[in-house]
Amino acid sequence: EAQVTQNPRYLITVTGKKLTVTCSQNMNHEYMSWYRQDPGLGLRQIYYSMNVEVTDKGDVPEGYKVSRKEKRNFPLILESPSPNQTSLYFCASKERDVTDTQYFGPGTRLTVL
Amino acid sequence: AQKITQTQPGMFVQEKEAVTLDCTYDTSDQSYGLFWYKQPSSGEMIFLIYQGSYDEQNATEGRYSLNFQKARKSANLVISASQLGDSAMYFCAMNLLQGAQKLVFGQGTRLTINP
Numbered sequence: 132e133a134q135v136t137q138n139p140r141y142l143i144t145v146t147g148k149k150l151t152v153t154c155s156q157n158m159n160h161e162y163m164s165w166y167r168q169d170p171g172l173g174l175r176q177i178y179y180s181m182n183v184e185v186t187d188k189g190d191v192p193e194g195y196k197v198s199r200k201e202k203r204n205f206p207l208i209l210e211s212p213s214p215n216q217t218s219l220y221f222c223a224s225k226e227r228d229v230t231d232t233q234y235f236g237p238g239t240r241l242t243v244l
Numbered sequence: 245a246q247k248i249t250q251t252q253p254g255m256f257v258q259e260k261e262a263v264t265l266d267c268t269y270d271t272s273d274q275s276y277g278l279f280w281y282k283q284p285s286s287g288e289m290i291f292l293i294y295q296g297s298y299d300e301q302n303a304t305e306g307r308y309s310l311n312f313q314k315a316r317k318s319a320n321l322v323i324s325a326s327q328l329g330d331s332a333m334y335f336c337a338m339n340l341l342q343g344a345q346k347l348v349f350g351q352g353t354r355l356t357i358n359p
Contacts, residue, residue, distance in 0.1 A: 162345055173248075173335060173349035174289075181345075189346060221289060225345070232279065233347055235289035 135236035154222030163205040248350035267336030283333040
């Protein structure tokens, strides 16, 4: 089954404790992206990657890191999480063509205390 | 910069009625794509429909159609014969067909279908 998977789905952590949210897709998509969803703000892009070893900042990159060492994986790293990073996070992937639809993972609900 | 505006925070509709969810967008680019996604209470984002800025025909996918009015910069979603399972949050989004392929989302509309 074609899908984007994220782990963990739910995470409660404390301020300053480094964490990684994994994202993996099995569709051989070149493009991958991370979004965060906050009430009243819709989804906002954090980082994106057009291909392996190619990453770039989205609209809200502060406090996050990403890497793209393999085509299928695009982990999101929070080196020192803070309470304002409490949010619902989505990973997405798509083919390279600009008209192609982005397919989203199931989401990771993160709470930083 | 691109911007998407959804002016209806919430809508309540009787089952089997048609419903229109409003979406207006702002961009100075001529090449862009418009998307609608559905987010049920379970949280996942489900793609519904796509419209390209150069498409002359309005997009349709089953009970979903996109009322694209380019001059007004609007891309309203029409759901015909609504069902209880249509209750969800709906997001309008756009991306430019040049450069970074970022989706810009609106704030969303929460649709509730009443039996």
